[in-house]
Amino acid sequence: MKKKAIVNYINVFLFLLPALALFIGILIAPIIKSLYYSFFNWNGMGAMEFIGLHNYIELFSSKAIGFLKALRNACILAALSVFIQLPLSLGLALVLGRGIKGERPFLSIYFMPVLISTVVIGQLWLKIYNPDYGLLNSALNALGLESLTRIWLGDVKTALIAVFIPTLWQYVGYHMLLMYAGVKGVSPELREAARIDGATEGQVNRYIVIPSIKPIIKVSVIFAVTGSLKSFDLIYVLTNGGPLHATEVHSTIMIEMLFQRNRYGMGSTIAVMMIILCFVFALLISKAFKEND
Numbered sequence: 001m002k003k004k005a006i007v008n009y010i011n012v013f014l015f016l017l018p019a020l021a022l023f024i025g026i027l028i029a030p031i032i033k034s035l036y037y038s039f040f041n042w043n044g045m046g047a048m049e050f051i052g053l054h055n056y057i058e059l060f061s062s063k064a065i066g067f068l069k070a071l072r073n074a075c076i077l078a079a080l081s082v083f084i085q086l087p088l089s090l091g092l093a094l095v096l097g098r099g100i101k102g103e104r105p106f107l108s109i110y111f112m113p114v115l116i117s118t119v120v121i122g123q124l125w126l127k128i129y130n131p132d133y134g135l136l137n138s139a140l141n142a143l144g145l146e147s148l149t150r151i152w153l154g155d156v157k158t159a160l161i162a163v164f165i166p167t168l169w170q171y172v173g174y175h176m177l178l179m180y181a182g183v184k185g186v187s188p189e190l191r192e193a194a195r196i197d198g199a200t201e202g203q204v205n206r207y208i209v210i211p212s213i214k215p216i217i218k219v220s221v222i223f224a225v226t227g228s229l230k231s232f233d234l235i236y237v238l239t240n241g242g243p244l245h246a247t248e249v250h251s252t253i254m255i256e257m258l259f260q261r262n263r264y265g266m267g268s269t270i271a272v273m274m275i276i277l278c279f280v281f282a283l284l285i286s287k288a289f290k291e292n293d
Contacts, residue, residue, distance in 0.1 A: 031275060037268035044264045055269040065257075067270070070248045071277075073160060077249075078228035078281075080164050081171075086220055088168075089175035094205050096176075097183030107180065110173035118170070122237025125166040129153050129238075153239050159246040163238055167231070175220045182213030218289040225285060226278040250274050 038056070041049040059067045092110060096103050113121065128135045129152040137149040152162040186209050194204045210217070232251030235241065241252035250270055258267035 031272075034268040034271045034275075037265055038272050040265045042264045043262040044258075048265075051265070055266050056273075059266070059269055059273065065266070066245050066248055066253060067250070067273075069245060070250050070253055073247060074229050074231070074249050076160060077164055077167070077231060078225045080161075081167070081224035081228050082221055085168050085172055086175055086217070086224055089172050089220070090179055090210075090217070092172070092176045093179035093183050094209065097180055097186075097209075098201075107177065111177055112173070113170045114174045116170070118233040119237055121166055121170055122234050126153075126238060129162060154243050156244055156246040159239055159243055163235055163247050166234055166238070170234075171224075171227070175224070178216050178220055179213060182216040183209055186212045214289065218285065221289075222282050222285050225281050229278050229281065230274055250277075 041051045131151040140149045152158050190208050191204055194208055235247055239247045241248040254267050254270040257263045
């Protein structure tokens, strides 16, 4: 019997081995390599100079790198995602989950931006924000609100929120679909029993539906926060971190260090810090939801 159990364990290991090899080769090995490079001063071609924790110290102490400002911008984007994007997604999921007419077409329409390439979305919103012929300024001019027109992506005061709006538009359908699946999984008997007891639709959602889909909401919060911490492509297309670093995030700094300044050690240090930040925030969110439960 013991021999049979050992054979079963070996078979399971052999079946998992290809996936495990891919996981280690594509995810774990690059992380270890980045951690290794972060202790060196290296331009990517010449000799590597071991400098210990100097890159990490410089990262947090040097204003020229702007890591702390990038962290602030990423946290603002994360807060906007959690407190604007997710409530909007939840509201749509609750409405569609009630089985309204045209439910399926609405699902497809709201989810469609998720399927579009982020680079394409960036180019689309560049045209919308264009100060000369963009749709936004043209609409404001047509409504007689010329005083509100501005260079949206070129103004330090509006650049970050202007970057967030396309993110909101792109991913609100993604989180809505996750929550919609949870809403549809809530037992109709529970809803009906609450209505018989005199509960309004809002009370049914508040006391039955939302508590039932808390695990999905937790996953959406984690995705929203970590996605903001490692956001890159849309910001790179729209502003490349400008103007005056108003939309700078960790990814844009990392690309600058790697490919413009040839500081592969510092670029690897930023990559390691991004991994740590995403991991820490995911743990904090999981703990917060657990304590709430």
